[in-house]
Ligand SMILES: Nc1ncnc2c1ncn2[C@@H]1O[C@H](COP(=O)(O)OP(=O)(O)OP(=O)(O)O)[C@@H](O)[C@H]1O
């Protein structure tokens with residue numbers, strides 16, 4: 001945190017100077033009140049004597065008011081800047097990170113760091129600094145004033161019990177906030193449980209687990225009640241403890257101070273000054289305790305954030321090649337395992353795709369098609385074996401040169417909340433409307449767009465009209481085609497369009513992408529009939545491979561699947577023509 005203080009020392013200095021002013025001015029009123037009391041006891045109270053007293057108290061009060069504004073301005077401003085700075089850092093860090101990082105940390109935890117931990121830091125930098133300096137400056141100046149102006153021994157007697165307040169605030173304050181966050185935890189568990197039970201109520205009933213579920217619910221409620229009681233009990237100890245310690249201090253003062261006044265070594269006014277000072281001390285001592293306890297939690301939060309910030313992306317570029325990858329694609333994968341998985345997702349995948357050819361990836365659900373695509377997209381770099389383009393390992397290319405060469409249409413495509421036009425030219429907003437329309441025609445989407453209320457300017461996404469699944473897929477294809485990528489990857493990107501449109505798009509790809517590589521993962525085998533080679537995956541391994549005509553001659557998954565799909569296709573057509 002030193003770097004931050006170095007960065008913001010001016011604000012802190014001004015804030016602390018203001019605080020110092022407040023403390024100094026705060027010393028005046030008790031002295032004046034004491035003087036006033038002395039005047040009364042000496043029966044010397046006149047208008048002329050009272051005048052300066054009132055003026056001094058007024059000056060002190062107004063001055064304190066202004067300076068207080070000054071310190072909150074400087075110190076709160078600083079802590080708000082710290083908060084913003086840390087949030088930005090964390091956000092930028094998240095943006096730099098890759099899949100393994102997000103797989104390791106759950107989104108909820110990352111959000112918690114970005115909110116709770118940063119709030120905790122902000123509390124130390126703002127409130128914490130205030131509490132510390134307020135306690136030190138007010139504490140020291142008031143104690144000094146008590147000792148010098150009034151009586152040293154009396155001061156020691158009065159202040160020692162107040163140290164107990166600091167201790168109580170630190171210890172009990174810590175346990176109280178821990179207890180209340182436990183209550184919060186229990187409560188959110190209870191919430192989750194309620195939600196789960198409501199959503200799953202049919203399932204629970206059908207499998208006859210409703211009784212267990214109710215018991216579980218009961219346990220959670222009891223836990224929650226117990227945690228709340230514990231927190232309340234601790235909390236109800238706090239105020240009495242402070243009151244008792246303050247009481248001890250005051251009683252001691254009155255007994256010994258009274259004795260000093262009796263023996264004539266202290267005026268009644270000085271004793272009143274002293275007692276007024278004493279009440280001004282309670283808050284700083286309390287604040288000091290809160291500060292220590294905030295500091296502890298702030299340190300823990302800071303540690304969590306710095307550990308997170310220190311994490312490097314697993315796919316870090318080691319000064320990658322700036323050369324544009326162009327040429328044959330050579331896949332020689334021995335094994336790949338997801339970071340948190342127990343077994344390999346891919347094993348022994350070998351293939352060569354000559355530049356300009358099409359590679360098909362097929363196989364049952366969860367067989368590894370998308371996983372291979374993730375590796376091509378460099379979402380994960382930790383695998384045994386290699387993937388090369390133009391004889392160079394793709395992990396040696398600079399990511400910024402490597403990725404733009406690829407056009408990728410993901411399995412679950414995404415619409416931004418903006419116009420169709422901006423959605424298609426997302427890669428580059430300077431692309432002309434003509435190019436956008438061309439890409440839309442290639443993706444067999446242009447006619448659909450012309451039928452939308454505002455054509456290319458129609459708003460889509462969250463705030464706009466919703467497109468059909470097939471329209472969304474074709475929009476995603478247009479978005480990928482517009483950059484005319486050397487390598488186009490379609491991950492089940494035609495699943496929601498009808499067979500005729502699919503063939504139309506495939507023919508277009510064939511004609512428009514001469515000399516460019518295309519990789520098509522699909523469940524519908526008609527999409528890979530033209531592929532130079534198709535890999536049939538099963539449990540992360542390549543079970544069969546070849547051209548379409550090779551594969552239908554084998555008696556395997558591919559041939560069976562193709563026959564079944566042809567049949568259902570024919571049935572569909574008959575339904576549409578005769579139905
Ligand atoms: N991020 C991930 N972390 C851990 N395991 C994963 C992850 N993504 C996929 N898997 C697992 O890897 C295996 C292969 O999944 P993959 O998504 O590659 O299959 P797929 O062939 O694309 O299936 P689909 O046809 O459903 O798209 C599956 O067992 C899946 O559960």
Ligand SMILES: [Mg+2]
Pocket residue numbers: 369370371411491492
């Ligand atoms: Mg997939």
